[in-house]
Amino acid sequence: MDAQKLQHLYWRAGFGPRPQEVAAGLSPAKAIRQLLREAQDCAPIAPFVYADPQGEVIAVTSESTMRGRQVPASPGPAAAPPAPATSAQPGTNRPAGLDTEALEALAARRAALALRRQGLPQLRRRDLTPEQRKAQNAGIRDAFIDMSAKWMTLMSDSPGQLREKVALFWHGHFACRTRRPDDSLSLLNTIRTHALGKFPDLLLAVSREPAMLQFLNNQQNRKAHPNENFAREVMELFTLGRGNYTETDVKEAARAFTGWGYDGQSNFKFRAKEHDDGPKTLLGETGNWGGEDALRIMLEQPAAATFLVTKLYRYYVNDQPDPQRIAPLAEAFRRSGYDVADLLERMFSADWFYDPANAGALIKSPVQLVAGLRRTLNLQVDNDKALLGYQKALGQTLFMPPNVAGWPGGRAWIDSSSLLLRLQLPNILFKNADFAVRLKDDENDINPQSTGKERLVKADATHLPLGPLQLLLGGVPAERQPQALGAFLLQAPLRAENLSLVQGVAAKATTPEEQLRNTLVALLSLPEYQLA
Secondary structure, eight states: HHHHHHHHHHHHHOOOOOHHHHHOOOHHHHHHHHHHHSSOOOOOOOEEEOOOTSEEEEESSSSHHHHHHOOOOOOOSSOOOOOOOOOOTTTTTTBBTTTHHHHHHHHHHHHHHHHHHHEEEEOGGGGHHHHHHHHHHHHHHHHHHHHHHHHHHHHHOOOOOHHHHHHHHHHHTOOOOSSSSHHHHHHHHHHHHHTSSSSHHHHHHHHHHHHHHHHGGGOOOOBOOOHHHHHHHHIIIIOOOTSSSOOOHHHHHHHTTEEEEEEEOOOEOOOOSSOOOOOOOTTTEEEOOOOHHHHHHHHHHHHHHHHHHHHHHHTTSSSSSSHHHHHHHHHHHHTTTTHHHHHHHHHHHSSSGTTTTTTOSSBBHHHHHHHHHHHHHOOSSSGGGHHHHHHHTTTTTTTSSSSSSSOOGGGOOHHHHHHHHHHHHHHHHHOEEEEEEEOOOOOOOOOOOOOOOOEEEOOOEEEEEHHHHHHTTTTTTTGHHHHHHHHOOOOSSOOOOHHHHHHHHTTTTHHHHHHHHHHHHHHHHGGGGGGG
């Protein structure tokens, strides 16, 4: 029974169990402590460098991002959080924790800034030639692909499963879409850094990210002409949820956020002359509030903890929220100062978390499906970026949420076309099968598929080491391997008719290795594998 609970925990807290983790036989309580311990470290995702058609080299991660941004505070009693500390490696002048690629990017960014200081003209996008615009699109696209592939590798390979899984949740919660890879990567690394800390710190850090300020138009929020978009989405989507604030609250919060913006080097900047320093009444509290105060007041509302815990419950436990479970979790969340790690530990330690009604009750998102295949099977792909095309075809492209509310999730992940591809994916990956699928266009596509015709997607070479699975199976006889593998791969019981189907596929093999591979592909192709 503990083995099934352990697998349930690994699928919910991360991207699935590896055979060796199940074979280790940890109790769920020990596994929770291990997950928390392994999630403590968080190295930033390395930058990608590409040439801009304006003649400069752009590092996706700016110097300020690499070293920790020094952010000026806006008026009000709440103090700005300290910037992350950095230190130098002994005998060098370089920041600690940066690999060669990151250092090259840092040097490139410094060179680009030096060019700007020399007063070289910068072309606006509308002034670019078609060839320059095409080159710019290609650079932006390649940067996002590189960033996505690196994060997917962390999801599948990193021991910090708990951090990457909750970061994926926050990536949808703080949905943001820009054409600036450097700003998008900065936002992601901020989310990953604060993902398991105190939510007020995460909220403040995200709210000051240039990507979010640009996406929600707060760069245009000035005292003479307040822009309500940022304030509205912070209240509706990030903290309180609909029905827990008024239109007057939105207007007053927008006044509090006036002057919040960023400079030409993508650093947060508080523009005091653009800030409305008059008294404001927000959610019943009156004062000369700044942006930090507005966020604090929002999180003082009991509705905030309930709203956040409900979303996390739906992500980690069940699509159908249970108010009796959520209420005590929300109260504990508030008492802890919105400690995310504490909340998740409480959730994963509860007996009801392992109820049969919650096992196999969630549909895997495209990212979770692909990352889970890679992780649980130790799958190696010669070109891991090729897998991103499948996520796109299934409806989830990292850094490209469909709207400000993020991906809807749940049953929205499945329709007739996406289900067919999901069921075919194991066969594509493990047998190099071809599958025609319509990829959805995005604004960075160089060759938009305006004709509506299907495009052929072919998997690059994949390598599936059978050793870990054979270790898990141990001395299980061949005729019992479908049941044993099914117990590991599926979070829903293997039905008798599906068992017969899998056994029939396995019987066609001529060698033990082929039999194991056929059994594996048949199990992964069942609808039950779409559930976690």
